[in-house]
Structures are given as structure tokens and as C-alpha cells.
Amino acid sequence: MNYFPDEVIEHIFEYVGSHRDRNALSLVCRSWYRIERCTREKVFIGNCYSITPERLIQRFPSLKSLTLKGKPHFADFSLVPHGWGGFVYPWIEALAKGKVALEELRLKRMVVSDESLELLSRAFPNFKSLVLVSCEEFTTDGLAAIAANCKWLRELDLQENEVDDHKGQWLSCFPDSCTSLVSLNFACLKGEINTGVLERLVARSPNLKSLRLNRSVPLDALQRILARAPQLVDLGVGSLVHDPAMETFAKLMTTMNKCKSITSLSGFLEVTPRCLTAMYPILPKLTSLNLSYAAGIPGSDLIKLIRHCKKLQRLWIMDSIGDKGLGVVANTCKELQELRVFPSDNIGQHAAVTEKGLVAISMGCPKLHSLLYFCHQMTNAALITVAKNCPNFIRFRLAILDATKPDPDTNQPLDEGFGAIVQSCRRLRRLSLSGQLTDKVFLYIGMYAEQLEMLSIAFAGESDKGMLYVLNGCKKLRKLEIRDCPFGNTALLTDVGKYETMRSLWMSSCEVTVGACKVLAMKMPRLNVEIFNENEPADCEPDDVQKVEKMYLYRTLAGKRKDAPEYVWTL
Amino acid sequence: MEEMVMATLDLITASPHSSSSSSSSSSPTTDNNNHPSSSSSSSSSSLCLSSISTRRTDLSTDLRLGLSLSPSHYSTPSREQRSSFDWPPVKSTLRCTLVEKSQISQFVKVYMEGIPIGRKLNLLAHHNYHALVKALANMFRTTILCPDSHQLPLISGNNVHVLTYEDQEGDWMMVGDVPWEMFLTSVKKLKITRADRC
Numbered sequence: 151m152n153y154f155p156d157e158v159i160e161h162i163f164e165y166v167g168s169h170r171d172r173n174a175l176s177l178v179c180r181s182w183y184r185i186e187r188c189t190r191e192k193v194f195i196g197n198c199y200s201i202t203p204e205r206l207i208q209r210f211p212s213l214k215s216l217t218l219k220g221k222p223h224f225a226d227f228s229l230v231p232h233g234w235g236g237f238v239y240p241w242i243e244a245l246a247k248g249k250v251a252l253e254e255l256r257l258k259r260m261v262v263s264d265e266s267l268e269l270l271s272r273a274f275p276n277f278k279s280l281v282l283v284s285c286e287e288f289t290t291d292g293l294a295a296i297a298a299n300c301k302w303l304r305e306l307d308l309q310e311n312e313v314d315d316h317k318g319q320w321l322s323c324f325p326d327s328c329t330s331l332v333s334l335n336f337a338c339l340k341g342e343i344n345t346g347v348l349e350r351l352v353a354r355s356p357n358l359k360s361l362r363l364n365r366s367v368p369l370d371a372l373q374r375i376l377a378r379a380p381q382l383v384d385l386g387v388g389s390l391v392h393d394p395a396m397e398t399f400a401k402l403m404t405t406m407n408k409c410k411s412i413t414s415l416s417g418f419l420e421v422t423p424r425c426l427t428a429m430y431p432i433l434p435k436l437t438s439l440n441l442s443y444a445a446g447i448p449g450s451d452l453i454k455l456i457r458h459c460k461k462l463q464r465l466w467i468m469d470s471i472g473d474k475g476l477g478v479v480a481n482t483c484k485e486l487q488e489l490r491v492f493p494s495d496n497i498g499q500h501a502a503v504t505e506k507g508l509v510a511i512s513m514g515c516p517k518l519h520s521l522l523y524f525c526h527q528m529t530n531a532a533l534i535t536v537a538k539n540c541p542n543f544i545r546f547r548l549a550i551l552d553a554t555k556p557d558p559d560t561n562q563p564l565d566e567g568f569g570a571i572v573q574s575c576r577r578l579r580r581l582s583l584s585g586q587l588t589d590k591v592f593l594y595i596g597m598y599a600e601q602l603e604m605l606s607i608a609f610a611g612e613s614d615k616g617m618l619y620v621l622n623g624c625k626k627l628r629k630l631e632i633r634d635c636p637f638g639n640t641a642l643l644t645d646v647g648k649y650e651t652m653r654s655l656w657m658s659s660c661e662v663t664v665g666a667c668k669v670l671a672m673k674m675p676r677l678n679v680e681i682f683n684e685n686e687p688a689d690c691e692p693d694d695v696q697k698v699e700k701m702y703l704y705r706t707l708a709g710k711r712k713d714a715p716e717y718v719w720t721l
Numbered sequence: 722m723e724e725m726v727m728a729t730l731d732l733i734t735a736s737p738h739s740s741s742s743s744s745s746s747s748s749p750t751t752d753n754n755n756h757p758s759s760s761s762s763s764s765s766s767s768l769c770l771s772s773i774s775t776r777r778t779d780l781s782t783d784l785r786l787g788l789s790l791s792p793s794h795y796s797t798p799s800r801e802q803r804s805s806f807d808w809p810p811v812k813s814t815l816r817c818t819l820v821e822k823s824q825i826s827q828f829v830k831v832y833m834e835g836i837p838i839g840r841k842l843n844l845l846a847h848h849n850y851h852a853l854v855k856a857l858a859n860m861f862r863t864t865i866l867c868p869d870s871h872q873l874p875l876i877s878g879n880n881v882h883v884l885t886y887e888d889q890e891g892d893w894m895m896v897g898d899v900p901w902e903m904f905l906t907s908v909k910k911l912k913i914t915r916a917d918r919c
Contacts, residue, residue: 227810228852284812310814338814442815493809524809549809608808 159185169194191215196628196653198236198260199678202708203244214253215279216245220260222656222702223606224631226284229658229700231684233715236260238285239269240713246273254279254305261285267292271299278330279305289314290341297323304357305333315341322347331355335362337386337417345371353378362386365419373402380408384438386417390425399428406431416440416466423451433458437485440466442492449502453478463487463517468494469502469524476507480514488520493551505532512539520545528585529557533567537574546571547582553609556586563587569594572602582606592616596623604629617641621648631656639666646673654704665694667701671721678710679703679721692719807851817846827905833861833882833913844908849901854884857913866916881916 163186166172176186192215195201207213220236238260245252252274262285270277277300282288290313296306297320321343324331331351336343343366352358352375360383363372367388376382392399412432421444436459441447445468452471459465462483469491471479479486489511491503503525509532511518519542528550556563564585572578572595579601583591587610595602596619603626611617617637620630622645630652638661649655649670664681671679682700683692710720832839840860847853858865864881884896887910896904896911 226812227807228813228855229807284814310812312814492815493811524811551809553808608810 156181156185160189163189167192188212192254193217195219197704197706198238198241199708199711200653200704200706203241204248205707207244207248207250213245213250215256216241216252216254217256217258218260219258222259222631222654223629224633224656224658225259229633230702231682231715231717234682234718235711235713235715237266237713238262239266242266242269242273250274251276253277254281256281256283257285258283259285262288262292264288264292264295268295271295276302278302279307281305281307281309282311283309284311286312290316290320290339293336294320294323297321297328298325301328302330303328304330306331307333307335307360308338309335311338313339315339317341319344319347321351324351326354329354330357332357333360333384334358335360335386337362337364337388337419339364339366342366345375349374349378355379356381358382360384360414362417363388365389368392369402369425370398373398373405376402376405376409381411382409383411384414384416385409385412387415387421387429388417389420390418390428391420391422392425399425402428403431410435412436414438416443418444418447421447423447426451426455429455430458435461437461438464440464442466442468442490444468445470445494449475457482459483461485464489466490466492468492470494472502473504473507473510476503477510477514480510483515485517486511486515487517489515489518490522491524492522493524502526505529508532509535509539512536516540517542519543522547522549522582524549524551526551527555527558528564528567529559530562530564530567530570531557531559533564534570537567537570541574541576543571543575543578545580546575546578547580547606548584549582550584553584554586563591565590565594569598572598577601580604583610584608586610588612589616589619592619596620599624601626603627605631607632607635609634611635611637614638614641614644618644621645627651628653630654632658632660634659636661638662642666643670646670649674649677649703650705652705654702656700656702657698658700660698662698662701663694664692664696664698667698667703668694668721670703676705676707677703678706680714681719681721683717683719816848829908829911831857831860831911831913833863834915836861842911844905850897850904853896857884857911861913863913865913882913883916885912885914886910887912 159182163172163175166175169192172186172190176183187209189212190210191212193206193210193213194217195206196219198218198220206216218238218241220238221230221234224230225234236259238257242255246269253276255270255277256279262282267288270280272295280296280300280303288311293306293313296303328351332355334351341364343364345367348363348367349371352361358379359381361375361379362384363375363386365388367375369390369392372387372390376385406428409432413435415429415432415436415438418441423446426447433455439459439462441452447468447470449470449472452467453475456462456465456471456475456478460482463485465479465483465486465488467490471491476491479489491507494502503523505525505528508521508523508525508528512535516539518540521543522545525548528548557567565588568581568583568587568591572581576598578599581595581599581602581604583606589612592611592615595605602624605620605624605627607630614637616635617632618641620627621641627648633656637657642657642662643666667679667681671677680702681692681698682702684699714720827844828841829844830839831842842856842860844853847856854865861882866881866883885893886896886904886908887893888907889909893912899907
């Protein structure tokens with residue numbers, strides 16, 4: 151290949167898109183490394199502390215799109231204390247200083263201040279796309295800056311962020327000249343918006359394909375907006391609360407009939423179940439339906455709705471649909487690929503969803519490959535059946551509401567069930583365990599889960615052997631997160647080199663001591679080993695024999711980070 | 722630290738055996754708790770924000786001897802009773818929606834000792850003692866301890882508090898002794914009092 155001029159190789163590389171493939175290309179030889187780095191436009195950084203922004207910019211001068219992830223996954227469940235880190239400002243500052251022609255920024259679990267958004271909006275004249283997932287600290291003032299200054303903005307996608315809503319009119323900050331919007335998602339904002347301004351914005355955005363509203367947009371405004379955007383492909387309804395007898399409701403149904411392109415539906419942050427009938431015209435074409443925020447819809451209404459959704463590929467729903475409802479899903483949605491069933495009532499009354507629902511789904515939906523399933527109970531027999539019916543699982547995440555519940559029929563741990571899953575699903579990349587589990591399940595995982603990249607464990611295992619089976623067996627493991635398991639120092643220290651092959655390891659409420667973490671940190675200088683010391687006074691150095699409450703370690707080329715709060719000890 | 726299990730499970734003697742982890746380098750439990758823990762049957766919901774040094778006994782083997790937790794007690798893993806919180810793993814944005822949706826709220830008054838103006842807090846926005854104490858500690862910017870913590874003798878000073886509540890009979894009790902659901906039905910008011918007063 152060295153006989154080809156660079157331009158030819160460059161042209162070939164244009165066809166190579168995925169990050170992993172591009173990473174592989176860059177390892178072939180020096181000249182490929184050079185060509186690859188000069189032509190790479192999209193970079194994905196799974197841990198923002200693994201590398202400095204300066205080094206990134208130096209390597210990829212043509213950078214246009216950057217994806218960054220900050221806090222560890224368990225931050226979603228309040229396990230990471232406030233102020234831990236993941237600040238995006240230094241990145242934006244460095245990108246601005248480096249005169250990067252940034253067009254797209256995608257952030258997950260990062261701290262995004264209004265100042266960062268301000269700087270972002272001013273420093274990159276070609277900026278087109280901002281996607282913020284599970285981020286925090288910004289307010290609608292920051293959004294106003296983005297709206298006002300990003301002339302060519304195509305995408306503003308806010309998913310599940312904690313946003314402080316100031317009373318300003320950020321939507322009004324989109325100038326009249328802004329006609330380039332393709333995607334606008336502000337469903338997570340809690341405040342009011344000016345629906346007139348929104349309507350006018352939609353009216354002048356002929357390319358708008360995705361629109362997700364927040365709960366402050368009432369039914370009549372929804373109808374007017376949809377009337378102006380019949381080309382929409384993805385709709386997030388904010389609020390669907392209305393007396394169906396009124397004229398506006400009839401108007402909405404007529405308008406929905408005209409929306410021939412909608413294939414994805416979500417939202418329903420506030421909904422009167424009777425009003426769901428307005429959605430019926432578009433249900434037959436839907437490929438994606440997200441009702442996970444629509445609490446309060448009785449199972450019977452959900453079932454009625456689902457019967458119309460024959461083309462569904464992705465379904466996110468609450469467990470109020472029940473086992474019976476999942477049976478209806480299994481009979482109706484033959485194209486189903488991804489299913490998420492969320493718990494509707496923490497102070498549980500009746501058993502909403504059990505292993506029976508999952509078995510029904512596995513029998514009716516052979517294309518299923520991604521699952522997140524909150525249920526009241528699970529049996530080994532059910533898991534074995536599911537494993538047989540659906541060998542194509544890529545993501546299998548089970549969360550039993552009583553976290554250490556054994557198989558209720560046999561009183562056995564769920565080792566055999568999960569064992570069957572990993573043995574049958576050879577392409578499994580992500581697994582979350584739940585229920586009563588011994589070391590045996592980890593033996594199975596180490597033995598069979600060859601493609602496993604991410605494993606989440608809680609309240610499981612009996613001894614260090616469990617963790618060791620996983621560390622030794624899963625060669626492709628990238629992220630391991632463990633809470634409340636009896637894994638200790640031996641497990642942690644037996645194969646320290648393993649952690650450099652992984653992105654990160656999280657252990658909380660386990661048996662690991664401070665001393666062991668210190669040993670690990672000393673042996674592996676290219677790991678940051680952080681322990682969180684939330685309750686001790688900051689100047690009190692913890693004893694070596696003390697057990698660590700929370701530990702997060704990750705490989706890094708950036709060294710010890712300088713922005714860690716007081717309670718984080720980087721060893 | 723010896724943790725006694727919930728009333729339903731007091732068949733099991735929580736003997737202070739060291740952690741059952743086979744890790745040879747793990748230290749014996751720093752068992753500095755010799756006083757009879759009669760005051761609090763530290764139920765699944767009692768929590769210990771304060772200390773990293775406390776060690777839990779591993780009761781899983783005992784419990785696996787066929788004693789099943791009564792299903793009415795939700796999500797109470799035997800092993801680490803204080804860490805049974807933040808389960809099930811649902812994102813906070815979703816959790817908040819559920820609470821609002823249920824449209825039931827249980828606002829109670831909360832006072833902190835020394836401050837005449839109180840606050841109000843929706844108990845149903847939190848699912849367990851841990852979340853409640855965390856929210857209050859944030860609201861009042863102080864450290865709130867759990868009742869059976871043995872950090873108490875070590876801490877002096879004004880910025881350490883414990884959480885108490887007034888029950889339906891008008892008595893002031895320490896928060897954390899009874900299961901969370903039971904607490905919700907009996908609590909009328911909350912008070913954050915100084916630790917050295919209790």
C-alpha cells in the first residue's frame with residue numbers, strides 16, 4: 151500500500167467512518183497514522199480525563215466533531231457526589247484557542263456552565279450541532295446564547311439534563327434569519343416557553359425533522375405547530391391534557407392524519423389517557439415509541455395503543471403494561487429490536503411485570519437485541535428460555551426490584567439463568583446482573599462472554615474469585631462497575647495490567663482497602679485511582695486498613711487531574 | 722460494627738465475624754462497638770453516612786439458608802443494609818417524573834435547631850432514609866449523622882446534627898429505626914437537632 155500516493159489513501163479512508171475502524175487504521179504504520187490523523191473529523195473520547203484537550207487538538211487538526219463523556223455511569227443513580235468533575239469549559243477553551251473549526255459537540259454526563267455555552271456560541275462560526283445528555287449546571291441563559299449566536303445551528307438536542315430555567319425567553323433569541331434547524335429537543339426543560347415564538351420558529355424551519363416539546367406546550371399549540379411541520383419524522387409531545395370533547399382535540403386528530411412521516415414518538419410528560427386517541431393515526435407507521443415518562447396511563451390504555459403499532463422496532467414503556475400487555479407486544483410488534491420496561495411505582499403494590507412478560511417477548515420478537523427490564527422477579531427457567539429464543543442479544547440488562555431476590559420457584563440463585571444468557575448470546579456486549587448471585591455466575595461470564603465490553607454488578611458474588619473470573623476471562627472488557635459486592639484486595643491487585651486495557655473500573659461498598667488502592671496506584675502510573683472520602687474531614691488521611699467507600703479508576707495519559715474536589719483523593 | 726437485622730430476621734445472630742471476603746489482605750473489622758445496640762434495630766433503612774471505617778458483617782450465607790425476606794419490604798438486600806439505597810437504578814429525571822405523576826405528596830415541616838424559620842419538604846420525593854438525609858443536609862448545609870454511628874464520640878462542634886421526627890403520638894423520635902414505609906405513615910414533623918444533645 152505504500153505505492154499509493156497519499157491522496158488515494160486519503161480518499162479510501164473517507165469511506166471508513168467508525169471510530170474503532172479508524173483507530174485500527176492508525177495503528178497499521180506511520181504513514182497511515184499520519185494520513186489518518188490529518189483526515190479525521192470525528193473523535194469520540196469515552197472519558198474526558200483520559201487525555202488533555204491540547205493533545206487531542208495536536209493530533210487531529212481537522213477536527214470537526216467531538217463527543218465527550220464525563221462522569222462514570224453510576225452517577226446516574228446518585229452514587230457520584232456533587233462536584234466530582236467532568237467540566238467541559240477547559241475543553242471548549244482549548245478548542246477555541248486551537249482555532250478548531252468545530253461543528254458538532256456531543257456531551258454526556260458533563261458539567262456545562264453557561265460560560266461554556268457562551269464561549270461555544272461565539273468561538274466557532276460554523277457550529278451546527280449541540281447534543282447534551284444527562285448534563286447539568288447550565289441554564290436557559292446559556293441556551294439563549296446558543297440560539298442567538300450560532301448562525302447555522304442545525305441541531306439542539308437536550309436529553310434528560312438538569313437545567314435551571316430562568317424566566318428569560320431563550321427561544322426568542324433565535325434570529326429571524328435562522329432557518330436551518332433540523333432537530334430541536336427541549337423536553338427536559340421545566341419552564342414555560344412562548345408558544346407563539348415556537349410556532350414562528352417552526353414555520354421558518356423547513357428542514358425540521360425532529361421536534362421534542364416540554365410540558366408547557368398545551369394541546370392547541372401542539373396542533374398549530376404540527377400543522378406547520380407536516381414533514382416531521384420525530385415528535386415529542388409535551389402535554390396532552392384536554393377534554394376530548396372540545397373542538398381543538400378534533401383539530402389535532404385531523405392534523406395528525408396529515409403527518410405522514412412521523413416514525414418516532416415520545417414525551418407525554420403530562421397526559422390524560424383518553425387523549426391518546428389523537429395519536430392513533432400515526433401509530434401504524436411508528437418504529438420508535440417512548441412512553442417511559444408517561445406515568446399514570448393505565449395498562450389497559452397502553453395495550454390498546456400497542457395493538458396499532460405493528461412496525462415498532464424500539465419500545466420504552468412503564469411496567470404498568472403488565473405481563474399481559476407484554477404478551478400483546480409480543481403478538482403485535484414482530485419487528486421489535488429494543489425494549490425497555492421501567493418501574494412505575496417504587497412503593498410496589500401488585501407485581502406488575504415478572505419473568506412471564508419477558509418470556510412472552512422472547513417468543514414473539516426474534517429480532518430483539520437490546521433489553522432493559524425492571525421486574526419484580528425472575529426465574530432461571532425463564533432466563534434459559536429467553537436465551538434459547540433470543541441468541542442475538544447485544545445488550546441485556548436486568549434489574550429486579552428486590553436486588554438479591556432468588557428464583558422464587560426454586561429458591562436458587564440466578565447463576566444458571568444468566569449463565570445460559572452468556573452462553574447463548576455470543577455477541578453480548580453489555581450485561582447488567584440482578585437477583586441473588588454467587589461466584590458461579592461470574593465463572594460463566596468469564597468463560598463465555600467473549601465480546602463483553604460493559605458489566606454492571608450489584609449485591610452479587612461471594613468472594614474475590616467472582617471478580618477474578620471476570621477480569622481473567624473477559625478479554626474485551628472496557629467498563630466494569632461494581633457496587634455492594636464482597637470483592638476485595640486480592641481481586642483488585644491480582645492483575646493490575648488489566649486495567650490499562652479497560653476504560654474504567656468503579657467499585658463502591660466493596661471490601662477494597664485504602665492500602666490496596668495505594669499499591670495499585672503505585673504500580674500503575676498511567677491509571678488515576680480516585681477514592682472518594684465524602685464524610686471524613688478533608689485533612690484526615692485515611693488509614694491504610696480502612697475500607698474504601700467509593701473508588702473510581704481509569705486509564706489516562708493526562709496524569710492526575712487538577713480539578714478534583716476536596717473529597718476526591720487521587721492516589 | 723455489629724448491625725442487627727430487621728425485626729423479621731432476628732433469628733439470625735449477627736455475630737461479629739469478620740468479613741467473609743476471601744481476600745487475605747483484608748483487615749479484621751474495626752469493631753469498636755461494644756455497647757449493646759439495643760436502642761436501634763438498625764433496619765434496612767437505617768443508614769450511616771458518617772463513617773467509612775465501619776465494617777459490615779456479611780449475612781448473605783445466613784440468609785441464604787432459606788429465610789426469604791418478606792416481599793412487602795421492598796428492595797432490601799441483606800448484604801449491605803445501608804447500601805440498599807439508590808436501587809432500583811433509575812435515573813433521577815425519571816424518578817422525579819414518577820413522584821410528580823403520582824400526584825401524592827407528603828410535605829412536612831422541617832426545622833433546624835437554632836433557626837426559627839422552617840422549611841417544607843416532600844417526603845415522597847425521596848425513596849429512603851439516605852436520600853432524605855442527603856436532601857436535608859444539602860438544604861440546611863450541615864452534616865447529618867445516622868443514629869447508630871459511632872463517630873459521635875469523636876465529633877465535637879456545632880456543625881453536626883441528627884435527624885429526629887415527631888410521630889402521630891406527639892413523641893420525638895430518632896429517624897431511622899423503623900422501615901421507611903412505616904416512617905412515612907407515622908411522621909408529622911422533622912427536626913434537625915445538634916448531635917451533642919442526643
